[in-house]
Amino acid sequence: MISPIVRASRRKFLQFLATSPVFASGALSAFAAEGPTAPDKLPDPIIWAPLKTEELIKNPKEAINVFDFEPVARMKVPPAHFGYMASGIDDEVTLRANREGFLKFQLRPRRLNDVSKVDMTIELFGAKYDSPIFVCPTGGNKFFHPDGEVAVAKAARVGNHLQILSTSSNDSVEDVTRARGAPIWFQLYASPKWEVAQALIKRAEAAGCPVLAVTTDRVGGRNQETLFRLMREDTRDCSSCHDRTSFANRALRRHNYHGIDLSSITGSGESSNLSWETVKRMRDITKMKIVLKGILTTEDAELAVQNGIDGILVSNHGGRGEDSGRSTIDALPEIIATVNGRMPVIVDSGFRRGTDVVKALAMGAQAVGIGRPYLWGLGAFGQEGVERVLELVRTETRAAMQQCGVRSVKELNPSFVRRAT
Numbered sequence: 178m179i180s181p182i183v184r185a186s187r188r189k190f191l192q193f194l195a196t197s198p199v200f201a202s203g204a205l206s207a208f209a210a211e212g213p214t215a216p217d218k219l220p221d222p223i224i225w226a227p228l229k230t231e232e233l234i235k236n237p238k239e240a241i242n243v244f245d246f247e248p249v250a251r252m253k254v255p256p257a258h259f260g261y262m263a264s265g266i267d268d269e270v271t272l273r274a275n276r277e278g279f280l281k282f283q284l285r286p287r288r289l290n291d292v293s294k295v296d297m298t299i300e301l302f303g304a305k306y307d308s309p310i311f312v313c314p315t316g317g318n319k320f321f322h323p324d325g326e327v328a329v330a331k332a333a334r335v336g337n338h339l340q341i342l343s344t345s346s347n348d349s350v351e352d353v354t355r356a357r358g359a360p361i362w363f364q365l366y367a368s369p370k371w372e373v374a375q376a377l378i379k380r381a382e383a384a385g386c387p388v389l390a391v392t393t394d395r396v397g398g399r400n401q402e403t404l405f406r407l408m409r410e411d412t413r414d415c416s417s418c419h420d421r422t423s424f425a426n427r428a429l430r431r432h433n434y435h436g437i438d439l440s441s442i443t444g445s446g447e448s449s450n451l452s453w454e455t456v457k458r459m460r461d462i463t464k465m466k467i468v469l470k471g472i473l474t475t476e477d478a479e480l481a482v483q484n485g486i487d488g489i490l491v492s493n494h495g496g497r498g499e500d501s502g503r504s505t506i507d508a509l510p511e512i513i514a515t516v517n518g519r520m521p522v523i524v525d526s527g528f529r530r531g532t533d534v535v536k537a538l539a540m541g542a543q544a545v546g547i548g549r550p551y552l553w554g555l556g557a558f559g560q561e562g563v564e565r566v567l568e569l570v571r572t573e574t575r576a577a578m579q580q581c582g583v584r585s586v587k588e589l590n591p592s593f594v595r596r597a598t
C-alpha cells in the first residue's frame with residue numbers, strides 16, 4: 178500500500194507533466210486527476226525515478242531512454258530556443274497524436290526463430306546504412322549547442338546513419354558533408370522565389386548530395402504557442418543574434434543561403450506557391466533523386482508516383498505544420514498501399530522507441546526518422562548526447578526486432594503489426 182504522502186507528491190508530479198504540452202496526454206491527465214479513482218500503481222516506469230527530472234542523468238551514458246535527455250536540454254538550452262524545438266501548433270493535438278498514435282497499433286511477435294544474429298542494415302537509393310534510423314532535417318542546430326549540425330553529423334557518422342540536412346541549418350552543406358564523411362541528403366525549403374530554390378539545388382548537388390528532400394508542408398503561417406510563451410521567459414537580448422527585419426537578414430546565420438540574392442523575399446519566406454509544376458521544374462534541373470517530405474494522403478501519394486517522384490517521406494513535420502490531429506503512423510498504411518512498392522517510403526514524426534520503429538518497418542516503411550530526440554541529446558551534451566540518443570534508438574530497435582523473431586529488416590512485413598481493437 179502506498180502512503181498518502183507518496184501518492185500526493187506523485188500526483189503533483191503528474192499534474193506538472195499533464196500541464197506541459199510536451200508531456201500532456203489524455204491518459205496522463207486522467208492519472209493526475211484528484212479523487213478516489215486515482216490508481217495506487219501507475220503504469221509509467223518514470224514514476225519511480227527521482228522527481229527532479231533534470232537530475233535524471235549527469236552524462237549521456239547514464240541515459241536509460243531518449244526521454245532522459247529532454248529535461249537536461251530544457252535546463253541547458255535558453256527558454257526561447259527550447260520553445261522553438263518543443264513547440265507544436267495551436268492546441269498541439271498533432272504533436273500528441275504522433276505519440277499516442279503508436280498505441281493504436283500492436284506488434285505480433287513470432288517465436289522460436291534463431292535471432293542471435295540481427296542484420297539492421299538497409300539500402301536507400303543504392304547507399305548502405307547500418308540501421309533504418311535516420312536523422313531528420315532540423316533548422317538552426319546552433320540554437321541548441323555551439324557545435325551545431327557538424328556535431329550531429331559526427332554523431333551520425335559513428336552509427337553510419339543517413340543524415341538529412343535542413344536548408345535552414347547554421348552549418349553549411351559542405352561542412353556537414355565533410356563532418357559526416359559520406360554524402361548526406363539535402364532538405365529544400367523552396368521559398369517563394371524560383372531562383373532561390375534553383376540556387377540551393379545547385380549548391381546541394383555540387384556538395385555531392387544524392388537526394389533532394391523537398392519539404393511540402395510549410396506553406397502557411399503557424400501559431401507556435403509554446404515557442405511564443407517561452408520567448409517571454411527569455412530575458413536575453415535576442416536582437417544581437419536575430420535580426421528579424423527581413424528574410425535576408427534572418428538568413429545571415431544560415432550558411433546555405435550565402436551568396437544567394439534573397440532581397441525580393443518578403444515576410445517569413447514560406448513556400449506558399451509550391452506546386453506540382455514547381456517540382457517538375459526541379460526535376461528538370463537536377464540529377465539528384467527527389468523525395469517529397471510531408472505527404473500524408475493516398476491522393477498525393479498517387480500524384481507523386483505519376484509525377485515521377487523518387488520517394489516519399491511521410492511526415493507532419495513533428496506536429497509543426499498544421500494541427501490536423503492525425504499521426505504519421507496512422508497515415509503510413511494508406512501511403513504504403515497506394516505506392517505499392519513503386520518507390521521507397523520513409524517516415525518520421527513522434528518516433529522515440531524501438532517498438533515505434535519496428536511498427537513502421539513492419540507496415541512497409543524503409544526507414545524511420547527522428548527529430549527532437551537528437552536535439553535533446555545535442556542540447557544536453559553536444560555530439561556525445563546525439564551519439565547516445567542514436568545508440569539508444571538502435572539498441573531498442575534491435576531488441577524489438579529480436580523479440581518479434583526477425584533477423585533482418587527485410588523479414589518484417591504487415592503480419593507483425595495489427596490495429597488495436
Ligand SMILES: Cc1cc2nc3c(=O)[nH]c(=O)nc-3n(C[C@H](O)[C@H](O)[C@H](O)COP(=O)(O)O)c2cc1C
Pocket residue numbers: 261262263275313314315316343344345364392470492493494495496497525526527528546547548549550552
Ligand atoms: C526544431 C525543429 C526544426 C525543424 N526544422 C525543419 C526544417 O528546417 N526542415 C524540415 O523539413 N523539417 C524540419 N523539422 C521537422 C523534422 O524534419 C521532422 O519532420 C520532425 O522533427 C520529426 O518529428 P519528431 O521531432 O517528433 O521526431 C524541424 C523539427 C524541429 C523539432
